[in-house]
Amino acid sequence: MRNHTMITEFILLGISDNSEHQVAIFTFLFITCVLSVTGHLTIIILTLTNCCLKNPTYYCLWNFSFLEITFTSVSIPRFLGVIITRVKTISYNNCLAELFFFISMGVSEFFLLTAMSYDRYVAICKPLHYTTIMNKKICALLIFSSWLGGFLTVFPPLMLILWLDFCASNVIDHFYCDYFPILQFSRSDIWLLEIGFHFAFVTLLFTLALVILSYMCIISTVLRIPSASQRKKAFSTCSAHMIVISISYGSCIFMYVKPSAKERASLTKGAAILSTSIAPILNSFIYTLRNQQVKQAFKNLVRKVVLSRNK
Template sequence: MENQTEAKEFILLGFAVKRWLEILLFLGILITYFFILVGNIVIIFITLVDTHLKMPMYFFLRNYALLEISFTLVVIPKMLSNLLTERKTISLPGCFSQIFFFFFLGTNVFFYLSIMSFDRYVAVCNPLRYATIMNARVCFQLLMGSWGVSFLLVLPPSVMTAMLKFCGPNIINHLFCDTTPLFQLSCQDTQLIELMTLFAAVFTLLSTLAINIASYLRIIGTILRIPSAAGRKNAFSTCSAHLIVVSVLYGSCIGRYIRPPENRGEEIDKVLALLYALGIQVFTPFIYTLRNKQDKQALRNVVKRESIEVHILKGA
Protein backbone atom coordinates (compact mmCIF):
# COMPACT_ATOMS: atom_id res chain seq x y z
CA MET A 1 0.00 0.00 0.00
CA GLU A 2 2.79 2.45 0.81
CA ASN A 3 4.23 2.13 -2.73
CA GLN A 4 0.89 2.90 -4.40
CA THR A 5 -0.02 6.38 -5.63
CA GLU A 6 -2.48 8.24 -3.45
CA ALA A 7 -5.77 8.98 -5.22
CA LYS A 8 -6.38 12.60 -6.23
CA GLU A 9 -9.97 12.18 -7.41
CA PHE A 10 -12.79 9.65 -7.41
CA ILE A 11 -14.88 8.24 -10.22
CA LEU A 12 -18.59 8.00 -9.42
CA LEU A 13 -19.82 4.90 -11.23
CA GLY A 14 -23.51 5.78 -10.92
CA PHE A 15 -25.97 3.59 -12.80
CA ALA A 16 -24.14 1.34 -15.26
CA VAL A 17 -26.66 1.84 -18.09
CA LYS A 18 -26.60 2.75 -21.75
CA ARG A 19 -26.14 6.34 -22.88
CA TRP A 20 -29.75 6.89 -23.93
CA LEU A 21 -30.92 5.67 -20.51
CA GLU A 22 -28.58 8.18 -18.85
CA ILE A 23 -30.20 10.96 -20.89
CA LEU A 24 -33.68 9.82 -19.82
CA LEU A 25 -32.51 9.64 -16.21
CA PHE A 26 -31.03 13.13 -16.54
CA LEU A 27 -34.33 14.53 -17.81
CA GLY A 28 -36.31 12.79 -15.07
CA ILE A 29 -34.04 14.04 -12.29
CA LEU A 30 -33.95 17.55 -13.79
CA ILE A 31 -37.76 17.79 -13.95
CA THR A 32 -38.08 16.44 -10.39
CA TYR A 33 -35.44 18.87 -9.15
CA PHE A 34 -37.30 21.75 -10.83
CA PHE A 35 -40.51 20.87 -8.96
CA ILE A 36 -38.58 20.65 -5.67
CA LEU A 37 -37.14 24.13 -6.16
CA VAL A 38 -40.44 25.65 -7.30
CA GLY A 39 -42.46 24.04 -4.50
CA ASN A 40 -40.12 25.17 -1.74
CA ILE A 41 -39.67 28.66 -3.22
CA VAL A 42 -43.47 29.04 -3.27
CA ILE A 43 -43.62 28.09 0.43
CA ILE A 44 -40.90 30.61 1.29
CA PHE A 45 -42.59 33.31 -0.78
CA ILE A 46 -46.12 32.98 0.60
CA THR A 47 -44.95 32.71 4.22
CA LEU A 48 -42.95 35.90 3.79
CA VAL A 49 -45.51 38.08 2.03
CA ASP A 50 -48.81 36.95 3.59
CA THR A 51 -49.45 38.67 6.92
CA HIS A 52 -51.79 35.87 8.04
CA LEU A 53 -48.91 33.35 7.99
CA LYS A 54 -46.70 34.90 10.66
CA MET A 55 -47.25 32.16 13.23
CA PRO A 56 -44.35 30.00 14.49
CA MET A 57 -45.67 27.09 12.41
CA TYR A 58 -44.94 28.99 9.22
CA PHE A 59 -41.61 30.28 10.51
CA PHE A 60 -40.51 26.67 10.89
CA LEU A 61 -42.09 25.68 7.57
CA ARG A 62 -40.22 28.47 5.74
CA ASN A 63 -36.90 27.43 7.25
CA TYR A 64 -37.64 23.77 6.49
CA ALA A 65 -38.16 24.72 2.83
CA LEU A 66 -34.77 26.47 2.86
CA LEU A 67 -33.24 23.37 4.41
CA GLU A 68 -34.70 21.13 1.70
CA ILE A 69 -33.36 23.38 -1.07
CA SER A 70 -29.90 23.31 0.54
CA PHE A 71 -30.03 19.53 1.00
CA THR A 72 -30.81 18.82 -2.65
CA LEU A 73 -28.15 21.30 -3.81
CA VAL A 74 -25.48 19.12 -2.19
CA VAL A 75 -25.82 16.14 -4.54
CA ILE A 76 -28.30 16.79 -7.37
CA PRO A 77 -26.36 19.37 -9.51
CA LYS A 78 -23.22 17.20 -9.48
CA MET A 79 -25.32 14.13 -10.25
CA LEU A 80 -26.89 15.91 -13.23
CA SER A 81 -23.53 17.05 -14.59
CA ASN A 82 -22.10 13.52 -14.29
CA LEU A 83 -25.01 12.10 -16.28
CA LEU A 84 -24.03 14.38 -19.18
CA THR A 85 -20.31 13.56 -19.14
CA GLU A 86 -18.41 10.41 -20.03
CA ARG A 87 -15.90 10.71 -17.18
CA LYS A 88 -17.84 11.06 -13.96
CA THR A 89 -15.23 12.39 -11.56
CA ILE A 90 -15.21 14.32 -8.30
CA SER A 91 -12.19 15.74 -6.51
CA LEU A 92 -11.19 14.64 -3.02
CA PRO A 93 -12.15 18.01 -1.44
CA GLY A 94 -15.42 17.95 -3.40
CA CYS A 95 -16.17 14.43 -2.21
CA PHE A 96 -15.41 15.21 1.44
CA SER A 97 -17.48 18.42 1.27
CA GLN A 98 -20.38 16.51 -0.26
CA ILE A 99 -20.27 13.91 2.52
CA PHE A 100 -20.14 16.55 5.25
CA PHE A 101 -23.00 18.70 3.97
CA PHE A 102 -25.13 15.70 2.99
CA PHE A 103 -25.03 14.27 6.50
CA PHE A 104 -25.01 17.67 8.24
CA LEU A 105 -28.15 18.86 6.46
CA GLY A 106 -29.72 15.38 6.53
CA THR A 107 -29.21 15.16 10.30
CA ASN A 108 -30.63 18.64 10.67
CA VAL A 109 -33.79 17.53 8.84
CA PHE A 110 -34.52 14.97 11.58
CA PHE A 111 -33.99 17.44 14.42
CA TYR A 112 -35.98 20.07 12.58
CA LEU A 113 -38.96 17.78 12.09
CA SER A 114 -38.91 16.93 15.80
CA ILE A 115 -39.03 20.67 16.58
CA MET A 116 -42.00 21.04 14.23
CA SER A 117 -43.70 18.13 16.02
CA PHE A 118 -43.18 19.91 19.35
CA ASP A 119 -44.61 23.08 17.82
CA ARG A 120 -47.73 21.15 16.74
CA TYR A 121 -48.00 19.65 20.24
CA VAL A 122 -48.00 23.10 21.84
CA ALA A 123 -50.51 24.43 19.28
CA VAL A 124 -52.99 21.59 19.82
CA CYS A 125 -52.51 20.84 23.53
CA ASN A 126 -51.91 24.40 24.78
CA PRO A 127 -53.67 26.66 22.26
CA LEU A 128 -54.21 29.55 24.70
CA ARG A 129 -50.52 29.67 25.67
CA TYR A 130 -49.19 28.88 22.19
CA ALA A 131 -48.08 32.42 21.32
CA THR A 132 -46.44 32.83 24.74
CA ILE A 133 -44.57 29.51 24.72
CA MET A 134 -43.50 29.61 21.07
CA ASN A 135 -42.36 33.23 21.02
CA ALA A 136 -39.76 34.59 18.61
CA ARG A 137 -36.84 34.02 20.99
CA VAL A 138 -37.77 30.38 21.66
CA CYS A 139 -38.26 29.69 17.94
CA PHE A 140 -34.85 31.14 17.13
CA GLN A 141 -33.19 29.16 19.93
CA LEU A 142 -34.77 25.92 18.74
CA LEU A 143 -33.65 26.66 15.20
CA MET A 144 -30.05 27.38 16.23
CA GLY A 145 -30.05 24.37 18.56
CA SER A 146 -30.99 22.09 15.66
CA TRP A 147 -28.15 23.42 13.51
CA GLY A 148 -25.68 23.32 16.41
CA VAL A 149 -26.38 19.73 17.51
CA SER A 150 -26.27 18.52 13.89
CA PHE A 151 -22.93 20.25 13.35
CA LEU A 152 -21.38 18.76 16.50
CA LEU A 153 -22.56 15.24 15.60
CA VAL A 154 -21.33 15.30 12.02
CA LEU A 155 -18.11 17.31 12.28
CA PRO A 156 -15.78 14.80 14.09
CA PRO A 157 -16.35 11.81 11.75
CA SER A 158 -16.28 14.14 8.74
CA VAL A 159 -12.90 15.59 9.73
CA MET A 160 -11.49 12.09 10.35
CA THR A 161 -12.84 10.96 6.97
CA ALA A 162 -11.10 13.86 5.24
CA MET A 163 -7.79 12.78 6.85
CA LEU A 164 -7.95 9.26 5.38
CA LYS A 165 -5.60 8.15 2.61
CA PHE A 166 -6.89 6.44 -0.52
CA CYS A 167 -4.15 4.61 -2.35
CA GLY A 168 -6.07 1.82 -4.05
CA PRO A 169 -8.91 1.86 -6.60
CA ASN A 170 -10.65 5.23 -6.86
CA ILE A 171 -14.00 4.06 -8.25
CA ILE A 172 -17.01 4.73 -5.99
CA ASN A 173 -19.88 2.47 -7.01
CA HIS A 174 -22.55 4.98 -6.04
CA LEU A 175 -24.41 8.05 -7.31
CA PHE A 176 -22.58 10.45 -5.02
CA CYS A 177 -19.94 10.37 -2.29
CA ASP A 178 -21.27 8.27 0.58
CA THR A 179 -19.43 6.90 3.59
CA THR A 180 -19.99 3.17 3.07
CA PRO A 181 -18.54 2.87 -0.46
CA LEU A 182 -15.85 5.45 0.36
CA PHE A 183 -14.55 3.57 3.42
CA GLN A 184 -14.09 0.48 1.26
CA LEU A 185 -11.50 2.36 -0.81
CA SER A 186 -9.34 3.59 2.08
CA CYS A 187 -5.98 1.98 2.81
CA GLN A 188 -6.36 2.88 6.51
CA ASP A 189 -8.45 1.45 9.32
CA THR A 190 -11.89 3.12 9.31
CA GLN A 191 -13.45 1.20 12.22
CA LEU A 192 -13.38 4.17 14.63
CA ILE A 193 -14.96 6.50 12.06
CA GLU A 194 -17.63 3.94 11.30
CA LEU A 195 -18.45 3.63 15.01
CA MET A 196 -18.66 7.42 15.37
CA THR A 197 -20.91 7.62 12.31
CA LEU A 198 -23.10 4.85 13.67
CA PHE A 199 -23.39 6.58 17.05
CA ALA A 200 -24.38 9.87 15.40
CA ALA A 201 -26.97 8.11 13.23
CA VAL A 202 -28.48 6.09 16.10
CA PHE A 203 -28.57 9.09 18.45
CA THR A 204 -30.22 11.25 15.80
CA LEU A 205 -32.76 8.63 14.82
CA LEU A 206 -33.76 7.54 18.34
CA SER A 207 -33.80 10.99 19.98
CA THR A 208 -35.85 12.66 17.25
CA LEU A 209 -38.16 9.65 16.91
CA ALA A 210 -38.83 9.75 20.66
CA ILE A 211 -39.76 13.44 20.47
CA ASN A 212 -42.03 12.84 17.47
CA ILE A 213 -43.77 9.88 19.09
CA ALA A 214 -44.23 11.65 22.45
CA SER A 215 -45.59 14.79 20.74
CA TYR A 216 -48.09 12.93 18.60
CA LEU A 217 -49.26 10.67 21.39
CA ARG A 218 -50.16 13.79 23.38
CA ILE A 219 -51.71 15.36 20.28
CA ILE A 220 -53.86 12.30 19.55
CA GLY A 221 -54.92 12.11 23.19
CA THR A 222 -55.96 15.76 23.16
CA ILE A 223 -57.83 15.43 19.86
CA LEU A 224 -59.79 12.42 21.08
CA ARG A 225 -61.01 14.44 24.08
CA ILE A 226 -62.49 17.16 21.87
CA PRO A 227 -66.30 16.71 22.05
CA SER A 228 -67.27 17.85 18.54
CA ALA A 229 -66.35 16.04 15.33
CA ALA A 230 -65.65 19.36 13.59
CA GLY A 231 -63.26 20.36 16.36
CA ARG A 232 -61.40 17.06 16.11
CA LYS A 233 -61.13 17.45 12.33
CA ASN A 234 -59.77 20.99 12.59
CA ALA A 235 -57.25 20.01 15.24
CA PHE A 236 -56.00 17.05 13.25
CA SER A 237 -55.73 19.08 10.04
CA THR A 238 -53.15 21.36 11.68
CA CYS A 239 -50.67 18.50 12.05
CA SER A 240 -51.67 15.84 9.49
CA ALA A 241 -49.32 17.16 6.78
CA HIS A 242 -46.36 17.13 9.15
CA LEU A 243 -47.24 13.62 10.33
CA ILE A 244 -47.20 12.40 6.72
CA VAL A 245 -43.74 13.90 6.10
CA VAL A 246 -42.36 12.39 9.33
CA SER A 247 -43.75 8.94 8.49
CA VAL A 248 -42.38 8.99 4.93
CA LEU A 249 -38.94 10.21 6.03
CA TYR A 250 -38.45 7.67 8.82
CA GLY A 251 -39.89 4.89 6.67
CA SER A 252 -37.46 5.63 3.83
CA CYS A 253 -34.47 5.80 6.18
CA ILE A 254 -35.37 2.51 7.85
CA GLY A 255 -35.78 0.96 4.41
CA ARG A 256 -32.38 2.24 3.35
CA TYR A 257 -30.23 1.59 6.41
CA ILE A 258 -31.98 -1.01 8.58
CA ARG A 259 -32.24 -4.01 6.30
CA PRO A 260 -30.99 -7.60 6.59
CA PRO A 261 -27.60 -8.16 4.91
CA GLU A 262 -29.10 -10.57 2.37
CA ASN A 263 -31.39 -7.78 1.12
CA ARG A 264 -28.55 -5.36 0.58
CA GLY A 265 -27.16 -4.67 -2.88
CA GLU A 266 -25.29 -1.89 -4.62
CA GLU A 267 -28.01 -1.24 -7.19
CA ILE A 268 -30.75 -1.30 -4.54
CA ASP A 269 -28.73 1.12 -2.41
CA LYS A 270 -28.40 3.47 -5.39
CA VAL A 271 -32.15 3.49 -5.98
CA LEU A 272 -32.92 4.06 -2.29
CA ALA A 273 -30.28 6.81 -2.11
CA LEU A 274 -31.88 8.54 -5.10
CA LEU A 275 -35.32 8.29 -3.49
CA TYR A 276 -33.96 9.65 -0.21
CA ALA A 277 -32.07 12.53 -1.84
CA LEU A 278 -34.75 13.44 -4.38
CA GLY A 279 -37.99 11.47 -4.17
CA ILE A 280 -39.07 12.52 -0.70
CA GLN A 281 -38.22 16.18 -1.22
CA VAL A 282 -40.43 16.53 -4.31
CA PHE A 283 -43.56 15.61 -2.32
CA THR A 284 -43.09 17.50 0.94
CA PRO A 285 -43.81 21.04 -0.41
CA PHE A 286 -47.05 19.85 -1.97
CA ILE A 287 -48.04 17.82 1.10
CA TYR A 288 -47.68 20.93 3.27
CA THR A 289 -49.39 23.37 0.90
CA LEU A 290 -52.05 21.35 -0.90
CA ARG A 291 -53.43 19.76 2.30
CA ASN A 292 -53.72 23.07 4.14
CA LYS A 293 -56.64 25.35 3.29
CA GLN A 294 -54.93 28.38 4.83
CA ASP A 295 -51.84 27.85 2.68
CA LYS A 296 -53.89 27.43 -0.50
CA GLN A 297 -55.93 30.54 0.29
CA ALA A 298 -52.74 32.50 1.00
CA LEU A 299 -51.34 31.42 -2.37
CA ARG A 300 -54.54 32.52 -4.12
CA ASN A 301 -54.41 35.89 -2.36
CA VAL A 302 -50.78 36.42 -3.36
CA VAL A 303 -51.48 35.50 -6.98
CA LYS A 304 -54.55 37.75 -7.06
CA ARG A 305 -52.63 40.65 -5.52
CA GLU A 306 -49.76 40.25 -7.95
CA SER A 307 -52.13 40.12 -10.94
CA ILE A 308 -53.90 43.30 -9.75
CA GLU A 309 -50.57 45.07 -9.40
CA VAL A 310 -49.57 43.98 -12.90
CA HIS A 311 -52.85 45.36 -14.33
CA ILE A 312 -52.33 48.64 -12.48
CA LEU A 313 -48.80 48.96 -13.83
CA LYS A 314 -49.98 48.20 -17.38
CA GLY A 315 -52.75 50.76 -17.04
CA ALA A 316 -50.29 53.38 -15.84
Protein backbone atom coordinates in the same frame (compact mmCIF):
# COMPACT_ATOMS: atom_id res chain seq x y z
CA MET B 1 -4.41 15.88 3.90
CA ARG B 2 -2.78 14.47 0.75
CA ASN B 3 0.01 12.95 2.89
CA HIS B 4 -2.55 10.55 4.31
CA THR B 5 -4.21 9.27 1.12
CA MET B 6 -3.04 7.67 -2.11
CA ILE B 7 -6.01 8.90 -4.13
CA THR B 8 -6.95 12.44 -5.15
CA GLU B 9 -10.28 11.72 -6.85
CA PHE B 10 -13.16 9.26 -6.92
CA ILE B 11 -15.07 7.81 -9.86
CA LEU B 12 -18.85 7.79 -9.42
CA LEU B 13 -20.44 5.16 -11.66
CA GLY B 14 -23.85 6.80 -11.51
CA ILE B 15 -27.11 4.93 -12.01
CA SER B 16 -26.84 3.42 -15.50
CA ASP B 17 -24.49 3.44 -18.50
CA ASN B 18 -27.32 2.86 -20.96
CA SER B 19 -27.77 6.01 -23.07
CA GLU B 20 -31.57 5.63 -23.25
CA HIS B 21 -31.77 5.14 -19.51
CA GLN B 22 -29.57 8.19 -18.95
CA VAL B 23 -31.92 10.37 -21.02
CA ALA B 24 -34.89 9.18 -18.97
CA ILE B 25 -32.99 9.59 -15.69
CA PHE B 26 -31.85 13.10 -16.64
CA THR B 27 -35.36 14.17 -17.64
CA PHE B 28 -36.90 12.74 -14.49
CA LEU B 29 -34.33 14.21 -12.09
CA PHE B 30 -34.32 17.59 -13.84
CA ILE B 31 -38.11 17.91 -13.64
CA THR B 32 -38.28 16.77 -10.00
CA CYS B 33 -35.40 19.07 -9.04
CA VAL B 34 -37.02 22.11 -10.70
CA LEU B 35 -40.43 21.34 -9.18
CA SER B 36 -38.93 20.76 -5.74
CA VAL B 37 -36.92 23.98 -5.74
CA THR B 38 -39.87 25.95 -7.16
CA GLY B 39 -42.29 24.53 -4.60
CA HIS B 40 -40.06 25.20 -1.61
CA LEU B 41 -39.11 28.67 -2.88
CA THR B 42 -42.84 29.43 -3.12
CA ILE B 43 -43.30 28.35 0.49
CA ILE B 44 -40.38 30.54 1.60
CA ILE B 45 -41.71 33.57 -0.28
CA LEU B 46 -45.24 33.09 1.07
CA THR B 47 -44.15 32.67 4.69
CA LEU B 48 -41.82 35.67 4.55
CA THR B 49 -44.20 38.06 2.78
CA ASN B 50 -47.65 37.12 4.07
CA CYS B 51 -48.59 38.72 7.38
CA CYS B 52 -50.91 35.79 8.22
CA LEU B 53 -47.99 33.35 8.17
CA LYS B 54 -45.82 34.99 10.81
CA ASN B 55 -46.17 32.48 13.65
CA PRO B 56 -43.57 29.92 14.82
CA THR B 57 -45.16 27.11 12.77
CA TYR B 58 -44.43 28.85 9.49
CA TYR B 59 -41.07 30.13 10.67
CA CYS B 60 -40.07 26.48 11.10
CA LEU B 61 -41.69 25.66 7.75
CA TRP B 62 -39.64 28.11 5.69
CA ASN B 63 -36.45 26.93 7.40
CA PHE B 64 -37.44 23.36 6.51
CA SER B 65 -38.03 24.43 2.89
CA PHE B 66 -34.60 26.07 2.79
CA LEU B 67 -33.04 22.86 4.10
CA GLU B 68 -34.87 20.83 1.45
CA ILE B 69 -33.59 23.11 -1.33
CA THR B 70 -30.03 22.81 -0.03
CA PHE B 71 -30.34 19.04 0.43
CA THR B 72 -31.56 18.56 -3.15
CA SER B 73 -28.94 20.93 -4.58
CA VAL B 74 -26.00 19.11 -2.97
CA SER B 75 -25.95 16.11 -5.31
CA ILE B 76 -28.64 16.27 -8.01
CA PRO B 77 -27.32 19.26 -10.08
CA ARG B 78 -23.80 17.81 -10.09
CA PHE B 79 -25.13 14.42 -11.20
CA LEU B 80 -27.12 16.06 -13.99
CA GLY B 81 -23.89 17.69 -15.11
CA VAL B 82 -22.18 14.28 -15.08
CA ILE B 83 -24.85 12.86 -17.40
CA ILE B 84 -24.31 15.75 -19.84
CA THR B 85 -20.50 15.87 -19.77
CA ARG B 86 -19.94 12.12 -19.11
CA VAL B 87 -17.14 13.09 -16.71
CA LYS B 88 -17.65 10.78 -13.75
CA THR B 89 -14.69 11.85 -11.64
CA ILE B 90 -14.97 14.03 -8.56
CA SER B 91 -12.03 15.37 -6.59
CA TYR B 92 -11.29 14.08 -3.09
CA ASN B 93 -12.03 17.45 -1.50
CA ASN B 94 -15.27 17.96 -3.45
CA CYS B 95 -16.39 14.45 -2.55
CA LEU B 96 -15.90 15.10 1.17
CA ALA B 97 -17.64 18.48 0.85
CA GLU B 98 -20.63 16.79 -0.80
CA LEU B 99 -20.63 14.14 1.91
CA PHE B 100 -20.58 16.78 4.66
CA PHE B 101 -23.42 18.92 3.28
CA PHE B 102 -25.53 15.90 2.33
CA ILE B 103 -25.46 14.33 5.81
CA SER B 104 -25.41 17.64 7.70
CA MET B 105 -28.51 18.96 5.91
CA GLY B 106 -30.25 15.61 6.38
CA VAL B 107 -29.56 15.47 10.12
CA SER B 108 -30.62 19.11 10.51
CA GLU B 109 -33.91 18.24 8.80
CA PHE B 110 -34.62 15.55 11.37
CA PHE B 111 -33.89 17.92 14.26
CA LEU B 112 -36.16 20.50 12.64
CA LEU B 113 -38.95 17.96 12.12
CA THR B 114 -38.67 17.21 15.84
CA ALA B 115 -38.99 20.92 16.63
CA MET B 116 -42.03 21.13 14.35
CA SER B 117 -43.58 18.15 16.16
CA TYR B 118 -43.08 19.96 19.46
CA ASP B 119 -44.72 23.04 17.95
CA ARG B 120 -47.76 20.94 16.96
CA TYR B 121 -47.84 19.40 20.45
CA VAL B 122 -47.94 22.79 22.13
CA ALA B 123 -50.54 24.13 19.65
CA ILE B 124 -52.97 21.25 20.26
CA CYS B 125 -52.24 20.11 23.81
CA LYS B 126 -51.57 23.55 25.34
CA PRO B 127 -53.37 26.03 23.06
CA LEU B 128 -53.90 28.68 25.74
CA HIS B 129 -50.16 28.82 26.47
CA TYR B 130 -48.98 28.54 22.85
CA THR B 131 -47.91 32.15 22.40
CA THR B 132 -46.07 32.06 25.73
CA ILE B 133 -44.26 28.75 25.19
CA MET B 134 -43.52 29.13 21.47
CA ASN B 135 -42.35 32.74 21.57
CA LYS B 136 -39.86 34.15 19.06
CA LYS B 137 -36.87 33.48 21.31
CA ILE B 138 -37.73 29.79 21.83
CA CYS B 139 -38.54 29.33 18.17
CA ALA B 140 -35.23 30.88 17.07
CA LEU B 141 -33.39 28.70 19.62
CA LEU B 142 -35.02 25.53 18.24
CA ILE B 143 -34.11 26.50 14.67
CA PHE B 144 -30.52 27.33 15.60
CA SER B 145 -30.19 24.08 17.58
CA SER B 146 -31.39 22.11 14.55
CA TRP B 147 -28.71 23.63 12.30
CA LEU B 148 -26.02 23.28 14.99
CA GLY B 149 -27.03 19.67 15.70
CA GLY B 150 -26.58 18.75 12.05
CA PHE B 151 -23.14 20.36 11.97
CA LEU B 152 -21.86 18.83 15.21
CA THR B 153 -23.12 15.36 14.30
CA VAL B 154 -21.18 15.23 11.02
CA PHE B 155 -18.14 17.50 11.43
CA PRO B 156 -16.06 15.40 13.93
CA PRO B 157 -16.31 12.12 11.93
CA LEU B 158 -15.53 14.02 8.72
CA MET B 159 -12.35 15.41 10.25
CA LEU B 160 -11.28 11.84 11.07
CA ILE B 161 -11.81 10.82 7.43
CA LEU B 162 -9.14 13.33 6.40
CA TRP B 163 -6.53 11.25 8.24
CA LEU B 164 -7.42 7.89 6.74
CA ASP B 165 -5.12 5.91 4.45
CA PHE B 166 -6.91 4.67 1.34
CA CYS B 167 -6.14 1.78 -0.96
CA ALA B 168 -5.80 2.21 -4.72
CA SER B 169 -9.47 1.54 -5.52
CA ASN B 170 -11.54 4.69 -5.93
CA VAL B 171 -14.62 3.55 -7.85
CA ILE B 172 -17.92 4.28 -6.10
CA ASP B 173 -20.99 2.48 -7.43
CA HIS B 174 -23.32 5.38 -6.73
CA PHE B 175 -24.29 8.77 -8.11
CA TYR B 176 -23.15 10.79 -5.08
CA CYS B 177 -20.48 10.51 -2.39
CA ASP B 178 -21.61 8.57 0.63
CA TYR B 179 -19.58 7.48 3.62
CA PHE B 180 -20.23 3.70 3.28
CA PRO B 181 -18.24 3.19 0.06
CA ILE B 182 -15.60 5.78 1.05
CA LEU B 183 -14.82 3.99 4.30
CA GLN B 184 -14.70 0.66 2.46
CA PHE B 185 -11.65 1.97 0.58
CA SER B 186 -9.80 2.68 3.82
CA ARG B 187 -6.99 0.44 5.02
CA SER B 188 -6.86 2.24 8.38
CA ASP B 189 -8.61 1.26 11.58
CA ILE B 190 -12.01 2.93 11.28
CA TRP B 191 -13.68 1.79 14.51
CA LEU B 192 -13.77 5.35 15.86
CA LEU B 193 -15.34 6.59 12.63
CA GLU B 194 -17.95 3.86 12.77
CA ILE B 195 -18.81 4.94 16.31
CA GLY B 196 -19.25 8.51 15.04
CA PHE B 197 -21.59 7.48 12.25
CA HIS B 198 -23.38 5.08 14.58
CA PHE B 199 -24.04 8.13 16.75
CA ALA B 200 -25.62 9.87 13.75
CA PHE B 201 -27.94 6.89 13.29
CA VAL B 202 -28.77 6.86 17.01
CA THR B 203 -29.56 10.58 16.70
CA LEU B 204 -31.98 9.72 13.90
CA LEU B 205 -33.76 7.16 16.08
CA PHE B 206 -33.77 9.52 19.09
CA THR B 207 -35.45 12.32 17.14
CA LEU B 208 -37.94 9.80 15.74
CA ALA B 209 -38.75 8.69 19.30
CA LEU B 210 -39.39 12.32 20.32
CA VAL B 211 -41.64 12.81 17.29
CA ILE B 212 -43.62 9.66 18.11
CA LEU B 213 -43.95 10.77 21.75
CA SER B 214 -45.25 14.18 20.65
CA TYR B 215 -47.89 12.63 18.41
CA MET B 216 -48.94 10.11 21.03
CA CYS B 217 -49.73 13.07 23.29
CA ILE B 218 -51.46 14.87 20.42
CA ILE B 219 -53.63 11.86 19.53
CA SER B 220 -54.52 11.32 23.19
CA THR B 221 -55.59 14.96 23.50
CA VAL B 222 -57.56 14.98 20.23
CA LEU B 223 -59.47 11.80 21.09
CA ARG B 224 -60.75 13.50 24.26
CA ILE B 225 -62.34 16.31 22.23
CA PRO B 226 -66.12 15.75 22.31
CA SER B 227 -66.89 17.34 18.93
CA ALA B 228 -66.19 15.21 15.83
CA SER B 229 -65.69 18.29 13.66
CA GLN B 230 -63.12 19.69 16.09
CA ARG B 231 -61.30 16.35 16.17
CA LYS B 232 -61.18 16.33 12.38
CA LYS B 233 -59.86 19.88 12.32
CA ALA B 234 -57.18 19.07 14.89
CA PHE B 235 -56.01 16.02 12.98
CA SER B 236 -55.96 17.94 9.69
CA THR B 237 -53.51 20.48 11.12
CA CYS B 238 -51.02 17.68 11.82
CA SER B 239 -51.65 15.36 8.87
CA ALA B 240 -49.23 17.12 6.51
CA HIS B 241 -46.43 17.00 9.07
CA MET B 242 -47.08 13.31 9.80
CA ILE B 243 -46.88 12.43 6.08
CA VAL B 244 -43.61 14.34 5.68
CA ILE B 245 -42.16 12.56 8.74
CA SER B 246 -43.13 9.16 7.34
CA ILE B 247 -41.46 9.89 3.99
CA SER B 248 -38.28 11.42 5.45
CA TYR B 249 -37.64 8.91 8.21
CA GLY B 250 -38.78 5.92 6.17
CA SER B 251 -36.40 6.54 3.26
CA CYS B 252 -33.44 7.32 5.54
CA ILE B 253 -33.87 4.29 7.80
CA PHE B 254 -34.17 2.07 4.73
CA MET B 255 -30.90 3.42 3.34
CA TYR B 256 -28.88 3.24 6.58
CA VAL B 257 -30.31 0.17 8.26
CA LYS B 258 -26.84 -1.53 8.23
CA PRO B 259 -24.33 1.15 9.28
CA SER B 260 -21.18 -1.02 9.19
CA ALA B 261 -18.52 0.23 6.77
CA LYS B 262 -16.82 -3.15 6.47
CA GLU B 263 -19.80 -4.89 4.92
CA ARG B 264 -21.63 -4.06 1.73
CA ALA B 265 -23.73 -0.93 2.07
CA SER B 266 -27.42 -1.66 2.30
CA LEU B 267 -28.60 1.53 0.68
CA THR B 268 -29.90 1.30 -2.87
CA LYS B 269 -29.87 3.87 -5.63
CA GLY B 270 -33.65 3.79 -5.74
CA ALA B 271 -33.91 4.75 -2.06
CA ALA B 272 -31.32 7.48 -2.60
CA ILE B 273 -33.38 8.93 -5.46
CA LEU B 274 -36.44 8.80 -3.21
CA SER B 275 -34.74 10.81 -0.46
CA THR B 276 -32.93 13.32 -2.72
CA SER B 277 -35.51 14.09 -5.40
CA ILE B 278 -38.93 12.54 -4.88
CA ALA B 279 -39.32 13.16 -1.13
CA PRO B 280 -38.49 16.92 -1.32
CA ILE B 281 -41.03 17.53 -4.09
CA LEU B 282 -43.69 15.53 -2.25
CA ASN B 283 -42.97 17.51 0.92
CA SER B 284 -43.46 20.82 -0.88
CA PHE B 285 -46.80 19.75 -2.36
CA ILE B 286 -47.98 18.21 0.92
CA TYR B 287 -47.35 21.41 2.86
CA THR B 288 -49.07 23.57 0.22
CA LEU B 289 -52.02 21.39 -0.84
CA ARG B 290 -52.94 20.22 2.67
CA ASN B 291 -52.51 23.56 4.43
CA GLN B 292 -55.43 25.94 4.06
CA GLN B 293 -53.53 29.03 5.21
CA VAL B 294 -50.69 28.39 2.76
CA LYS B 295 -53.17 27.78 -0.07
CA GLN B 296 -55.02 30.99 0.74
CA ALA B 297 -51.75 32.93 0.91
CA PHE B 298 -50.77 31.50 -2.50
CA LYS B 299 -54.13 32.52 -4.00
CA ASN B 300 -53.71 36.04 -2.61
CA LEU B 301 -50.21 36.27 -4.07
CA VAL B 302 -51.40 35.10 -7.49
CA ARG B 303 -54.28 37.58 -7.35
CA LYS B 304 -51.90 40.43 -6.56
CA VAL B 305 -49.56 39.46 -9.41
CA VAL B 306 -52.46 39.25 -11.90
CA LEU B 307 -53.90 42.59 -10.77
CA SER B 308 -50.51 44.31 -10.97
CA ARG B 309 -50.03 43.04 -14.53
CA ASN B 310 -53.51 44.19 -15.59
CA LYS B 311 -52.73 47.68 -14.35
